Amino acid sequence: MDAIVSSQILQLDISTYLEVLVDGIAFGIFLALLGVGITLVFGLGEVLNLAIGMFAIVGLIVAQYVNGVFGLPIIATFVVGILAAGVLGVVVDRSLLSLVYRSDGEERILLGIFVTLGLAILLEGVLTNVFPSRYTLDLPYFVEQFSPFRPFGLQISLASVFVIGIGSAVLALIFAFLRGTFLGKVTRTVFQDETGARLIGVDPRRIRALVFVLSALVAGVAGIAYGTSATIEVERGFRFTIFALIVSIVGGVRSIEGTVLAGVMLGIVATFATFFIGAYLASVILFMTAVIAILIRPAVGE
Amino acid sequence: MAGCLGDDEEDDDITIGAIQPLSGPFSPWAEVHQAGLEFAVEEINEDGGVLGRDLVVESNDTGSDPTDADSFFREFVEQENAVAITGPVSSDVGIRTSDTAQELQTPMFLHMSGDDGVISDDRQFTFRIGLLPASNTMISQNQLIEARGYENVGAVVADYAWGRAIEAAIEEHVTADVQIEVAPVGADDFRGNLRNLDEDIELLLATGHPPGNFSIAAQAIDIGLQPDAVTGSGFPPGVIRSALGELSEEVFLHYHMSDYTSPEYVEVAEAFSEATGEPFHTHHSYGYVTGQVIATAIEEAGEASGPAIQETLQDIEVDTLYAEALSYANYGEPDGQVQIYSEFTSDPADYAPDEDWGLNEVFRSDPLPAAGN
Numbered sequence: 001m002d003a004i005v006s007s008q009i010l011q012l013d014i015s016t017y018l019e020v021l022v023d024g025i026a027f028g029i030f031l032a033l034l035g036v037g038i039t040l041v042f043g044l045g046e047v048l049n050l051a052i053g054m055f056a057i058v059g060l061i062v063a064q065y066v067n068g069v070f071g072l073p074i075i076a077t078f079v080v081g082i083l084a085a086g087v088l089g090v091v092v093d094r095s096l097l098s099l100v101y102r103s104d105g106e107e108r109i110l111l112g113i114f115v116t117l118g119l120a121i122l123l124e125g126v127l128t129n130v131f132p133s134r135y136t137l138d139l140p141y142f143v144e145q146f147s148p149f150r151p152f153g154l155q156i157s158l159a160s161v162f163v164i165g166i167g168s169a170v171l172a173l174i175f176a177f178l179r180g181t182f183l184g185k186v187t188r189t190v191f192q193d194e195t196g197a198r199l200i201g202v203d204p205r206r207i208r209a210l211v212f213v214l215s216a217l218v219a220g221v222a223g224i225a226y227g228t229s230a231t232i233e234v235e236r237g238f239r240f241t242i243f244a245l246i247v248s249i250v251g252g253v254r255s256i257e258g259t260v261l262a263g264v265m266l267g268i269v270a271t272f273a274t275f276f277i278g279a280y281l282a283s284v285i286l287f288m289t290a291v292i293a294i295l296i297r298p299a300v301g302e
Numbered sequence: 303m304a305g306c307l308g309d310d311e312e313d314d315d316i317t318i319g320a321i322q323p324l325s326g327p328f329s330p331w332a333e334v335h336q337a338g339l340e341f342a343v344e345e346i347n348e349d350g351g352v353l354g355r356d357l358v359v360e361s362n363d364t365g366s367d368p369t370d371a372d373s374f375f376r377e378f379v380e381q382e383n384a385v386a387i388t389g390p391v392s393s394d395v396g397i398r399t400s401d402t403a404q405e406l407q408t409p410m411f412l413h414m415s416g417d418d419g420v421i422s423d424d425r426q427f428t429f430r431i432g433l434l435p436a437s438n439t440m441i442s443q444n445q446l447i448e449a450r451g452y453e454n455v456g457a458v459v460a461d462y463a464w465g466r467a468i469e470a471a472i473e474e475h476v477t478a479d480v481q482i483e484v485a486p487v488g489a490d491d492f493r494g495n496l497r498n499l500d501e502d503i504e505l506l507l508a509t510g511h512p513p514g515n516f517s518i519a520a521q522a523i524d525i526g527l528q529p530d531a532v533t534g535s536g537f538p539p540g541v542i543r544s545a546l547g548e549l550s551e552e553v554f555l556h557y558h559m560s561d562y563t564s565p566e567y568v569e570v571a572e573a574f575s576e577a578t579g580e581p582f583h584t585h586h587s588y589g590y591v592t593g594q595v596i597a598t599a600i601e602e603a604g605e606a607s608g609p610a611i612q613e614t615l616q617d618i619e620v621d622t623l624y625a626e627a628l629s630y631a632n633y634g635e636p637d638g639q640v641q642i643y644s645e646f647t648s649d650p651a652d653y654a655p656d657e658d659w660g661l662n663e664v665f666r667s668d669p670l671p672a673a674g675n
Contacts, residue, residue: 016497019525023493068544132329134516134545148526155501155526157493229524230490231516231545233327239488275494279486280461 028267059220089216342593
C-alpha cells in the first residue's frame, strides 16, 4: 500500500495537486460553514445543534423544489432556499429552544442535545417521505458560462470555485458583522461575558435568537453551495452534522476563527486522502487529524 | 360441503401481494411500479379477469426494510391467500424475500434487486422483471462499446454487492480497456476518483454506483471530462430528470427493457395517461408487465396457485411491453431479453405532452442469454 501510494504521488505533476487542492479548499469551506453554525450557537447559548445538517438539507431541497416548480432564476431559488432555512431557524428558536433556554449549565447542554437530535430525526423522517429522491442545483449562469474551466491548463471544478467564492463571502460577512457592527459587538459581549452583558442592558435571549437564525442561514448557504457540486439525498443531513461537530470541536467550540481554520484544514486533508488512498481510509485519516489537532492546538477562545 | 367451499373459492378474487417501499429512498420506484401494476390489473379485470376471477392487488409499505418485507410477504400469503408477490427494489430486500418465496412456494416478481444471488438452486421462486443481473448488463454495455468503437472507458463502482458484481462483470465481459475506480456506497464526491481516470475517456460507466451515478455524471462534466455518454443505473426516468435536469440531455443514458416506441407500449401509455392523468414511463411498465406475466401464467396453468405459476413460467413466453417476449430459464432469469439505451431529449412523447423531456433510443443490445448459462 505504501509503495503504491508513494509511486502514485511521485508520478503526478503539480497540476493534479493544484486541482485536488482546489477541491479540498472547497470542501473545507463547506465544512467551515457548517462548523461555524455549530460554534455560533454553542458558544453563545451552550446548545449543541445536532440538527444543523438538516438545516443545510432544507436550504438545498427548498431551492431545488422552487426551481423545479416555479422556474425562477437560479439565484432567486438560492435566496429562497437560504431564507427557508432561516425561517425554520426562527420557528425552532421560538418553540423548542425556548424550552431549552429555561435551564442552564449541564442540564441545558443535555437538553439541547436531545431536543436538536429529536428535531433532526423528525426532519429527516418527514423530508425523506416528501422528498425521497436526489437533489442538486445548477450553477448560476455567470459561473457556468466558464465551463469547462481550465485556467493555465488545470482541470478546475467550477462547482468548487463557486463554493469557495460564496462560502468565503459568507464567512467574511460573518466576521464583518461580529467585528464591525454594533449588534455584532453586542453578540461578542454575550459570548464572552453573559452576566456583564446583562448588566449593560443586553438581552442575551434576543441575541441567542438572532445567532441561531444566523446559524440556520449559514447552514442553508452550505447546503445550497454543496448541492451545486453533488447530488444529495435527505439522509446526508446527519453526515453533515457529524462533519460540523468534528470541525467545531477541532477548531474550539467557542472559536469561530478556529472553526474556519479547522474546516479548511480538514477539508484539504480529507480530499487529498481520498484521492491518494481512498475514501474509507480518508475517513480514518480525517478523525486522526482531528485528534492530533485537538492534542496539539493552543487553547483558543475557551 | 366441500363442493360449496370449492364454489366459494372459485368466486374469490385472486390476490397479488405488493410489498413496496412506498416510503423512504426507494419510494419513487414503488409509486410508478404500483401504478403500472394496478393499471394492468384493472385492464385484465375489465377483460373478464383470470379464470373467471378478478385480480386484486393488496399492498403494504416495507420502507425497504427486509424484515418488514418478509413479514408482509407472509401476511399476504397466509392471511390473504396471495398467489404471487411483487415489489422489491433493493437487493437486501430481494435476497431476504427470495428465501421467503422459496419457503412459502410463492413466486415473487422483482422490480429491481439486481444481485446475482437472488436466484439460485435454493431460490427457485424468484423472477426478474425490471432489472437484469450485472453480468447481462455488462454484456449489453460491451455491445454498446463495440458498436461505437470505444477504446477508452472508465467506470466507478460502489463498494457493495451490486458494485462488486458490476466490477466482476466488467472484467469478464468488457473487451475494451476499462479503468475501474471503487468508491464507498455513501460517497457523494467522486472528483478524486474521476481525476484518476484518463482525460480522454469516451464512455463512463456509472451503472455500478447507483447512489452516486448522478453525482458521477455531473462531476465528470464539472472537472472537464468529456465522455460521449455516462451509463446510469436502474432509476425511473423521472427521477433521473429530476436529479440532473438538463444535464441529463448532455450525457446520461437510461437503460431499460421497455420498448416505448412499440405500438403496444404507446397504446397502454395513452390509456394510462387518459385514465390517471399521469405519464407512463419505463418503470410504470415494469409494474404493468408484472401484472401481465402473473395473469398469463395463471391462465396457462389453469389454476391460481404459487407452485403452478412458478412451474408454468418455466415453459411459456409472454408478450409484454418489452422488445422481446418474456421467457425464463434457470428458474427466474429472463432469457433472450434486450436492453435498450436511451438518451434524454427536450421533446416529450406524444403520450406525455405535459412533460418537458422525452427519451430517444440510441442503442439496443442483442438478445441476452439467461444469467447462469
